[in-house]
Amino acid sequence: MGxxxxxxxxxxxxxxxxxxxxxxxxxxxxxxxxxxxxxxxGKTTIVKIxxxxxxxxxxxxxxxxxxxxxxPDQVRKSISLTxxxxxxxxxxxxxxxxxxxxxxxxxxxxxxxxxxxLMRFGLTDAADRKPSTYxxxxxxxxxxxxxxxxxxxxxxxxEPTTGLDxxxxxxxxxxxxxxxxxxxxxxxxxxxxxxxxxxxxRIAILHEGRIIAGGTxxxxxxxxxxxxxxxxxxxxxxxxxxxxxVGTKGEK
Amino acid sequence: xxxxxxxxxxxxxxxxxxSMRHVFRSMxxxxxxxxxxxxxMLLFVYVFGGxxxxxxxxxxxxxxxxxxxxxxxxxxxxxxxxxxxxxxxGIIERFHSMPISRSTVLxxxxxxxxxxxxxxxxxxxxxxxxxxxxxxxxxxxxLAVAGILILFTLALTWIAALAGxxxxxxxxxxxxxxxxxxxxxxxxxxxxxxxxxxVVRVFAENQPVTPIVEALRALLAGQPVGxxxxxxxxxxxxxxxxxxxxxxxxxxx
Ligand SMILES: Nc1ncnc2c1ncn2[C@@H]1O[C@H](COP(=O)(O)OP(=O)(O)OP(=O)(O)O)[C@@H](O)[C@H]1O
Ligand SMILES: [Mg+2]
Numbered sequence: 001m002g003x004x005x006x007x008x009x010x011x012x013x014x015x016x017x018x019x020x021x022x023x024x025x026x027x028x029x030x031x032x033x034x035x036x037x038x039x040x041x042g043k044t045t046i047v048k049i050x051x052x053x054x055x056x057x058x059x060x061x062x063x064x065x066x067x068x069x070x071x072p073d074q075v076r077k078s079i080s081l082t083x084x085x086x087x088x089x090x091x092x093x094x095x096x097x098x099x100x101x102x103x104x105x106x107x108x109x110x111x112x113x114x115x116x117x118l119m120r121f122g123l124t125d126a127a128d129r130k131p132s133t134y135x136x137x138x139x140x141x142x143x144x145x146x147x148x149x150x151x152x153x154x155x156x157x158x159e160p161t162t163g164l165d166x167x168x169x170x171x172x173x174x175x176x177x178x179x180x181x182x183x184x185x186x187x188x189x190x191x192x193x194x195x196x197x198x199x200x201x202r203i204a205i206l207h208e209g210r211i212i213a214g215g216t217x218x219x220x221x222x223x224x225x226x227x228x229x230x231x232x233x234x235x236x237x238x239x240x241x242x243x244x245x246v247g248t249k250g251e252k
Numbered sequence: 253x254x255x256x257x258x259x260x261x262x263x264x265x266x267x268x269x270x271s272m273r274h275v276f277r278s279m280x281x282x283x284x285x286x287x288x289x290x291x292x293m294l295l296f297v298y299v300f301g302g303x304x305x306x307x308x309x310x311x312x313x314x315x316x317x318x319x320x321x322x323x324x325x326x327x328x329x330x331x332x333x334x335x336x337x338x339x340x341x342g343i344i345e346r347f348h349s350m351p352i353s354r355s356t357v358l359x360x361x362x363x364x365x366x367x368x369x370x371x372x373x374x375x376x377x378x379x380x381x382x383x384x385x386x387x388x389x390x391x392x393x394x395l396a397v398a399g400i401l402i403l404f405t406l407a408l409t410w411i412a413a414l415a416g417x418x419x420x421x422x423x424x425x426x427x428x429x430x431x432x433x434x435x436x437x438x439x440x441x442x443x444x445x446x447x448x449x450x451v452v453r454v455f456a457e458n459q460p461v462t463p464i465v466e467a468l469r470a471l472l473a474g475q476p477v478g479x480x481x482x483x484x485x486x487x488x489x490x491x492x493x494x495x496x497x498x499x500x501x502x503x504x505x
Contacts, residue, residue: 051349073351081349087342091274103266104352106259146346 002065004029004154004185005050009059012045019045021209022059027187027202029153032180034200035189041206043189044084047158050187051081064154080147084158086139087146088131094118094142095127098149105150117145121175137168144175154185161195173198263352267360268367274334275368281330285372289323290379296442297383304443312385316377317468318441321461322433323372324405328412329429331365335416336425358413358503365409366402373401388474396481397471403488404464408432410495417502441465460487 005027012020019042027033037043048054050063052072061068064078089097095114102110118127121141131139140160147155157176161169176199180186190196196203197217204214213220275281293315296304301311338344338357347357377385389397411428419425436442438452439461445453456462463483470477 048345053345053348076349076351079349081346083342083345085342087346089270089343090337090341091277092270096273100266100270101346101350104263104347104350106262 002029003027003062004031004064005033005187006062007046007050007059008061010046010049010056010061011058012042012049012054012056018209020056023206023209023211025204025211025214027185029185030180030183031201032176032186032188032199034196034203035187035206036191036193036196036203037189037206038191042209043206044158046206047081047083047156047187047189050075051079051156052076053081078152079154079156080150080152081156082144082147082158082160084162086131086143088139088142090130090132093128093130094123094134097131097142097146101146101149107150113149117148121145135168137164137171140164140168140172141175144172148179151184153183154187155179157186157188159189159191162191169195260353260356263356264359264363267356268363271334271360271364272367275330275364282368282372282375285323285327285330285369286375288326289319289376292322293319293376293380293383306444310384310386312380312383313387313473314469315442316380316385317465317472318436318439318461319376319380320373320401320468321404321436321441321464323376324369324401324408325429325432325435327369327372328365328405328408328432329426330368331361331409332412332416332419332425332428333422334364335361335413336419336422339417355500355503358499361413362406362409365412366405369405370402387472389472390474393471393474396477397468400464400468400471400481400484400488403485403492407488407491407495410492410499414495414499414502417499435459436461436465439465460484460491463487 003026005025007023007025010020010023011018023042023046025033025035035043035046045054049056050061050068052068052075055069063075066074066078068075088094089100092100095118098114098117099110102113107113114127115124118124121144123138123142123145126134126138131142134142144157144160147157160176161172164172173195176186176188180199180201188195188199200217202214202216203220204211205220206212293312296315297312304311306314335358338361344357348354387394411432415428416425439445439456439459441461445456445462448456463480464487467477467481467484470480
């Protein structure tokens with residue numbers, strides 16, 4: 001298993017405020033790596049540096065073996081980004097969006113690529129409508145579909161489920177899981193502990209400019225003292241109730 | 253690196269196709285750009301025209317160059333708007349994280365500006381013909397007219413690019429065009445400058461619109477253009493280069 005992403009001593013400040021003080025982590029090929037952090041922790045900043053949108057102040061970062069600062073073109077060939085806010089063209093239809101990206105990735109048959117992705121993401125019926133008529137979940141699916149055009153080996157997803165309802169969130173989780181099963185390396189950020197639990201092979205917690213804890217879920221659990229056993233009736237969470245009711249609709 | 257270079261033109265073609273779709277799917281961008289100058293032309297010809305003293309007996313001929321420049325100045329505001337929206341919606345970030353030459357995004361918008369402005373100008377010229385515009389210009393003169401108009405569009409489009417890239421709000425992205433639209437009014441576009449008070453006249457005769465208007469007018473009338481055309485070209489090129497450098501700097505950030 002090779003290394004897909006390697007980050008060492010990464011630093012970044014914005015106008016005097018130090019957002020990243022010294023960030024280190026490593027992502028192995030084929031893993032789902034989750035970066036967990038609260039609002040303003042610097043998750044997006046890390047994603048932007050790794051996707052060549054932003055230059056770091058110090059430290060090094062390599063993606064697919066290429067240094068992000070000195071070999072940005074090689075990095076861009078290896079990745080795709082689904083940013084925190086859906087980056088779809090609002091005036092083109094869903095299908096045209098996909099065809100456009102397929103052309104920009106210089107694929108031989110943009111239309112076929114678009115059709116198969118529309119099918120895979122359950123967007124065939126909405127293919128010829130503008131994204132402004134889509135629901136939040138559909139938009140996000142289109143956004144992720146755009147990132148899969150050309151099958152890049154490493155995919156960045158910046159808070160892919162923020163703002164989605166539980167059902168749509170689970171759909172995104174399924175997509176992510178399928179991608180990982182297909183061998184794609186996934187770098188995911190989230191604010192939700194639960195999402196990290198669900199998906200991640202490895203989790204890193206970003207806090208005050210550093211990775212304060214990292215490892216598998218099991219390893220992280222060991223870091224905390226074992227919970228005291230208490231006998232209380234377990235209350236289902238709102239999410240579980242919601243899903244129990246809605247889930248009976250079956251597969252779509 | 254080579255591969256991004258090789259694909260430069262095909263990528264730019266994709267970008268052009270994208271933003272031309274934006275233009276054609278919101279027809280108001282073309283209609284608004286045509287309507288205002290046409291209304292102005294009607295107003296000046298049929299309302300004020302009788303009171304305005306020019307050397308020509310055909311006021312539409314006199315007016316048209318200035319009207320065309322006003323149309324361009326209002327047309328490029330949409331380029332700023334479209335660029336601003338791309339930046340806001342994060343689609344530029346998607347493009348920038350892809351293996352395509354970065355400047356294709358900008359050039360796509362610039363080409364779109366030229367094509368959509370050209371469409372508006374043709375419409376306006378057709379209306380002018382109905383209103384009595386006549387030209388004795390030959391093919392070469394028309395080519396020169398087209399060349400100056402394209403160069404002027406390019407120069408203003410890069411100002412628009414700069415505005416779109418550095419604006420913080422939608423309003424800010426298009427507000428810059430108001431002074432540009434206003435500039436032809438303080439030039440020889442509507443009335444000869446010698447009727448103006450000295451201070452205004454000095455300004456009018458030394459700002460870019462006057463030589464451009466004079467050069468266009470002479471070309472369209474099939475008359476010798478004199479040195480106006482060189483001053484016009486110098487202004488256009490100068491504005492273009494300065495705006496290009498600043499826009500590129502804003503883009504790279
Ligand atoms: N371009 C910028 N200029 C100035 N400050 C910035 C800039 N980008 C980010 N910051 C600041 O850096 C900090 C980290 O931002 P970042 O977007 O990386 O956080 P995040 O973890 O992605 O947060 P969220 O969960 O809200 O998306 C924030 O305090 C933010 O205000
Ligand atoms: Mg963020």
